[in-house]
Each structure stands twice: as structure tokens, then as C-alpha cells.
Amino acid sequence: MKTIVVPFDFSTYSLEALKTAQKISVKSGAQIVCVTVIPSEIDFEKLSEEAKMKYTDLIEQKTEAEEILPEYIQQIAPAKAPIEQVVKIGVPHEQILREANRSGADMIVMGAYGKGYTEGKFIGSNLQKILRMADMPVLAVKVALDGNDLRKIAFASTFQQDTPKAFAKIKPFVKAFKASVHQLFVNTPGNFHTSEKIQDGMKLFQAGNEEIVFHQHTYSAEEVEKGIVAFCEEEGLHLVALVSGDHKLSPAYQVGVTETVLFQGDLGVLSVKA
Known part of the structure; x- marks a missing residue:
């Protein structure tokens, strides 16, 4: 950086x-x-x-x-x-x-x-x-993040094909702090995935990033945003990275997961476009 x-x-x-x-x-x-x-x-x-x-x-x-x-x-x-x-x-x-x-x-x-x-x-x-x-x-x-906060990052995603591209943009940040990355998939009733599918996506995401320590997590919740906030509170994490969509050409601004997570808690939220 x-x-x-x-x-x-x-x-x-x-x-x-x-x-x-x-x-x-x-x-x-x-x-x-x-x-x-x-x-x-x-x-x-x-x-x-x-x-x-x-x-x-x-x-x-x-x-x-x-x-x-x-x-x-x-x-x-x-x-x-x-x-x-x-x-x-x-x-x-x-x-x-x-x-x-x-x-x-x-x-x-x-x-x-x-x-x-x-x-x-x-x-x-x-x-x-x-x-x-x-x-x-x-x-x-909302509150300053210290060195310890920056050494543990929740990376919440669906772990689809565009996720590695987004992660590449913050990899220098992750490496600078030698941060451990907690891969997080929030399973909701409206977007339920099997454990096998989630793990396959996470493994694909890790490919080429062998020097980084990853932890895999699946968390069940009614809503993605609430699941992210609750998971981070339980794990004592203060920073979450989220892959955001490209809304530049939208006629009106769309409030998404990134904005809602930031509003609902005191987490530092790192928004990354693929």
C-alpha cells in the first residue's frame, strides 16, 4: 500500500x-x-x-x-x-x-x-x-481501530467467482498486518446453501493465498446483515470486509449489506468492489 x-x-x-x-x-x-x-x-x-x-x-x-x-x-x-x-x-x-x-x-x-x-x-x-x-x-x-483490531478480519461473502478479485484489492493490507482472515458465509432461509457447496467456494477462494491464515465459518441467521454483526460480536472481531456491487449507474442509491452492517453495529466495514 x-x-x-x-x-x-x-x-x-x-x-x-x-x-x-x-x-x-x-x-x-x-x-x-x-x-x-x-x-x-x-x-x-x-x-x-x-x-x-x-x-x-x-x-x-x-x-x-x-x-x-x-x-x-x-x-x-x-x-x-x-x-x-x-x-x-x-x-x-x-x-x-x-x-x-x-x-x-x-x-x-x-x-x-x-x-x-x-x-x-x-x-x-x-x-x-x-x-x-x-x-x-x-x-x-465509527470508532478507531487499533493494531489488534486490524490483525483479525471477517471476510463475509457468498464466495462466488468474483470474490477472489475483490480480495486481491485488500491483500496488501492483510499481508501488512499478517492478519488472519475469517471466511464467513451467512446462511439464511432465503439463500440456503449446503455445507459442501460453501466449503468448495471457500477452498477455491483460498487458492493462491497460501501465505495467509484462513478460518472457515458458516453462520445461520434470518438476515445476512444481522448474521454478520452477531458473528463478529461472538468472535470478538471488530473489522469486516464485504464485497459490494457496482451501483455507479443506478438511477437512485441502493442501500445494501455494507451500509446496513455499518449502521447496525460499531464494526469497521471495509467495502471492496470486485
């Missing part, structure tokens, strides 16, 4: 994401790009210098963010930590994705909620959009 992008809006949740990214950075050597976006519908970067000067309020907010951002970073990172600080003006999820693509990010780590969070609210709208649009893995957290 070379680069991790962390969206940072000075909220508690974004600070937890930055702490998590710092743990990953120390272990993997990846640089962190900390991105703060001053919300605006204006695509500020495309304006001429003369036109930009008309938006004094946005410029003042950007300057203030640039001044106080280092103070927040110093709370969790040593002075020489490889953290690049970027402050943009524009639509938050668009600017975050633009920066992630520009920097060639291997992963985005962000808080489940932003500054406008209220108790009981579903996950943040910017996170939902980034989960939908990002090509790279997205790790969403």
Missing part, C-alpha cells in the same frame, strides 16, 4: 478515521492524504483567479481550515508522519474522489458520519456516495 485518503471535516468520526489510517500507515508505510472540503456547489478549481476573489467567505473558510488542520493532525501523529494536508472547495464527495484518483489511493478511510450527525441517523450521505462511486476499497469506521 502506498497511499490512503482520509476525508476530514473536524468531526469526532473523522478523527477516529484519521487515527485508524495512522495505524495502517505505520504498519504499511503508506502516505496519508488528509482531505478537508469546504462545502459549495461551485466547482472552485475551474474558476479564474479573478472569479475566485468574489467568494471571500469560501476563501476565509479555506484559510481557517488550512490553519487549524495541523493542530488536529498533531493530536494523533508524530511531527514527521507522512501526512499530506489538502483543503478544497466544492461538493465534498466529488472533491474527495477527485483527490483519491489524483493520488492513486489504495484505500479511503473515513468516518461513518460527518459534522451534521444526529443520534439514530443512518450513515452519512457523503459516505454513501463514496461507497457507491469509489473504485478503491473504502474503510468506514
